[in-house]
Structure formats: C-alpha cells, structure tokens
Amino acid sequence: MTVLTKLGRTALDVLRGTGALGLVVGRTVLALPKLERRELGRALVQFGYGSLPLALATAALAGIIVVLQSGIYVQRFGARAVLGWAAGYGVLWEFGPLLLGLIMSARLGARNAAELALMQVGGQIEGLRGIGLDPFAILVAPRVVAMEVSMLALSSVTFAVAILFESVAALLALGLPVRVFFGTFSQLLGPFDLLGGVVKTGIFGLAIALLSTTVGLSARGGAHAVGQAAASAVVRGCAAIFILDFVLTSVLAGWMG
Numbered sequence: 001m002t003v004l005t006k007l008g009r010t011a012l013d014v015l016r017g018t019g020a021l022g023l024v025v026g027r028t029v030l031a032l033p034k035l036e037r038r039e040l041g042r043a044l045v046q047f048g049y050g051s052l053p054l055a056l057a058t059a060a061l062a063g064i065i066v067v068l069q070s071g072i073y074v075q076r077f078g079a080r081a082v083l084g085w086a087a088g089y090g091v092l093w094e095f096g097p098l099l100l101g102l103i104m105s106a107r108l109g110a111r112n113a114a115e116l117a118l119m120q121v122g123g124q125i126e127g128l129r130g131i132g133l134d135p136f137a138i139l140v141a142p143r144v145v146a147m148e149v150s151m152l153a154l155s156s157v158t159f160a161v162a163i164l165f166e167s168v169a170a171l172l173a174l175g176l177p178v179r180v181f182f183g184t185f186s187q188l189l190g191p192f193d194l195l196g197g198v199v200k201t202g203i204f205g206l207a208i209a210l211l212s213t214t215v216g217l218s219a220r221g222g223a224h225a226v227g228q229a230a231a232s233a234v235v236r237g238c239a240a241i242f243i244l245d246f247v248l249t250s251v252l253a254g255w256m257g
Contacts, residue, residue, distance in 0.1 A: 017214070024214045028144050031136035040142035047108050047143075048150030052157070054103060059158035062099050063165035066090050071174050083170055084185035091162045092197040098245055100151070100158055101204035105237035108147055109212035113233035116140075116216025117226045125217070140217075144209040151205025155198055196252045203248060207240045 066087050074083050116139070119125050128135045163185070170176040212233040219225040 020218055021210060021214045024140070024210060024217065027136045028141050028210070028213075031134060031141040032145070034134070034137045035141040035145065036138045037142075039138060040146055043143050043146030044150060047112075047146050048153060051104065051107055051150065051154060054107060055100060055154045055158050056161055058099055058103050059096070059162040060165045062095050063087070063091060063162035064169045066095055066162075067166045067169040068173060071170070075174070081180065082184055083174070083176055084167075084181040084183065085187075087166045087170070087181075088163055088185045089193060091166065092159060092193050093200075093249070094245075096159050096162055097155065097197050097200035097204060098241065100155060100201060101208070101241040101245075102238055104151060104154070104205070105208050105241060106234050108150070109208045109233040109237040110230040112143055112147065112209070113212040113216040113219075114226050114230040116143075116213060117219035117229035120217055120219045121221060121225050140213055144206075144213060147209035148202065148205045151208075152198065152202050155201035159194070159197060199252065200245065200248050203244055204241050207244060208237045211236045211240060 067083070070083060070086050070090070074086070116125075119139070125135045125139070128138060167178045167181045170181050171178055215229050215233045215236065219229045
C-alpha cells in the first residue's frame, strides 16, 4: 500500500505540474500582444547582457576541451586534417547547445524562478490582479521572450567564440595551421549544421523559461519556498534539456541527413 500511495502521489504531482505548465504556456501566448516593453528591455539586459561573460567563458573552455579530447584520437589515427570538421561539429551540434543550456538553466532559470516565487509569496502578483493588471503581460511574457531571445543571441556569439578558441588550441597543442582547421571546417560543414545547433539552443531556452516560470508561480509559503523554487527550476530545466537533446538529435539528424 505504501508503494502504491507513493506512485499515486507521484502521478498526481506529474499531472499537476503538466497542467500548471500548460496553463502558463497558454496564458503567456495570450499575453504576448500586450506585454510590457519596459520590462522586456530590463529582462533582456538582465538575462542576456548579464549572462554574456559567463557564456563566453564557457564557450572558450568548451572549445579548448573539445580540441584536446579530439586531439588524442586525431594523433592516434593520423587524421589531423579532419580536426576542424570534428571539433566544429561537436561544438555546433552537441557540446555548445548542451553546455550553454545547462549553464543558463542554473543562472537564468534559478533567478527567474526565485524572483517570481518571491513576488508570489510576497503578494505582489496577487496585488497586480487586484488592481486589474495582468501579471502575465507585465511580468511573465516579457521574461519568457527575453530569455528566448537571449539564448538565441548568446548561441550565435558562443559558437563563434568556441570555434575560434578551437582553432587556437589546435595550433598550439597539435601544431595544426589555422588555415587547415578552417579549411576542413568550411568544406565539410554546411548551413544546416549551424542551424541544428541554433534550433537546439532556442528550444532549450524556451524550456528553461517556461519551466522556471511555472515553478516560480507555483511557490507557496515563505523564504523556504523561494529557495525550493530556485533549486527545482534548475533540476527540472537540466532534466528537460537532456530529454530534449536526445529527441532533437534524433529528429534533426534524420531530417538533415
């Protein structure tokens, strides 16, 4: 009976969470035409520009690590000429979107969930409803749009930085000329390879925004609920990213291949 009770409670929690997520998605879409532009601008600076140093540092380290790891097998099998393709493909399709998604889930998702949870438990969101204002138009929709735009913009910048650092690491660690690196990169990788990474990052960003918003608005209680919302947003965001990465890799590989 205890096991059945736990399974039942877990099923109810999943259904409750799915319903809350669906409600957030629906109300956010309806609020898009009337979203608060000043809040959108503030959120873009907070979520996008504020995350740029961390995103660039992650991209640089990811590029160097990919080259160093690939270099072991490249040297072993004498395939130095294809290092540009292998390293570029790894960053654009897998390491770039995945690492950026996980890092931004911890930074943007936790912050968004904590701020919304604080406003929820403090009564500010209910106060907006009390004076006839739509919290989704004023708070939620601008944050979701800002997080999505920020992720797409950061993906373009971080991919470029990661590939640049890959070429430098290949030159310094393996002695591979930059011309050879970018030669195989441009010859063997096409626009669809870049598109696949951007699509992944965009979907990851949307998942982070919607899940963290749902968690934040569902918070009940005091300060404990705020911390719990932040932690829950990170865990759910990371789990969603891994699941989506598996699905998107299969779908995009089949579609583009």
